[in-house]
Amino acid sequence: MQHSSSTDPLFVAVESESITRADVAGLIAGRLAAIRVPGLLSAARCHAITAALADAPMDRYDESRVFPVVAKFGPAINDHRAAGELRDDYWDAARAADKSWSTLGLPDSPRELCLAAFRTAWPDVAPGRRQGREMHVGIVREINAGLQVHFDDAVREYAGRLLDGDVVAQLAFNIYVRVPPAGGETVLWRRRWQPGDEEQRIPGGYGFDESVTADTQSLTLRPTLGEGFLFDPRHYHTVRPATDGRRISIGCFVGLTDDGRLALWS
Template sequence: MQETSRTDPLFVAVETDVISRADVAGLIAGRLAAIRVPGLLPAARCHAITAALADAEMDRYDESRVFPVVAKFGPAINDHRDAGGLRDDYWDAARSAEKSWSTLGLADGPRELCLAALRAAWPDVAPGRRQGREMHVGIVREINAGLQVHFDDTAREYAGRLLDADVVAQLAFNIYIRVPPVGGETVLWRRRWQPDDEALRIPGGYGYHEAVAADAQSLTLRPALGDGLLFDPRHYHTVRPATDGRRISVGCFVGLTDDGRLVLWS
């Protein structure tokens, strides 16, 4: 289900059986707001992953910055950002996550799930590299209490370049492996950061008061089990609290490089 307000006819989500190059290009160009792939991952595989994760040790985002609490499996770049750079402990966290995942007895890891979903759409898809080293791809996140309204834009958040390649557009990708019966919607606003928005930043947090996008067109997307969702996270967005149950996804960021490749990172 999607709900829209206001009038931009291009700020819509399309549903497709498989992510296509034309849809990715349309999203990057601003002709679409989101791409949704119902049933991208079969229910049986979703259940197998969530069952395996029951025995895994979950981490949390930095609670001094991210509230409400968000549990995760795997590193998130923003937990390792310092003065516009990426700290070396990111690589330690990546190695630890990959080692832990290998003990869960699953055929595919988050990296393989993310890469496989995008390879049908683009001829050249690979993990991004920083100083020659492959970035970690694929983070599992359990977002039950919702997120603050925020945007994700590595061009603003990192001094110089996060990756060796020049990234000219950034997308976010998620596969929902467990969904609550009520709540957990992704809300996307047709608005990007402006300097005056800093007056509405939440003290000590990573996000903004919802008034920052109060006058903008919005799109509400309710997750269904196994759905894939691709959108531009440079727009303000949030996740509504799950009224009952758990909301778990596997995801990554996707960048378009200046030489036409797609690179992934988490």
């Protein structure tokens, strides 16, 4: 399902058989709002992943700032951020996640699934590096009760540089390995953060009251099983609650660095 208000003809989602260099460039340049790749993973692979996750040690985002509750497997950088810096315990969480995933008996790790989606489009793709160390790539998230309206922008959120190379554009990528029969839509708004928006920030939370997007063009996209989804998270976005069932995805951030590489992190 797709809906867009008729304001900016460039704020649209396109479907592709795979992620292409032209698609990535179009997103970065603002000629597209999102790229959808139906069937990036087969239903059988999705079912195998979700079955294995039943035995995985799922964690939760920091509940003092992330509400409703979001379950996850693997580190999220924003749970390890303090005063605009990445805390050292991020690396401990990354090692623990890799060790736990290796016990699940699956052929591909979240890191490999994310990297593989971009290799044909952009051969120079790799995990981002911070102070010479590879960032973790691939986080599993179960978002059943929805998300606060928010944006993601490493340039604003981290003092100096998050990665060793300057990130000149940031994208977000998800593969949906389980989708609810109803609900769970991603909503994008054609609006980025402005200083006055802080008045609508949710106290104690990471996001904003939805009034921050009032009278703004939007795009609503319902995920399908095995679909790959790429968009610019610097636009305000949210996830609607699942009416029934579970919504599980594997994802990461994707940065275009100043030397023309794609750097991934979670």
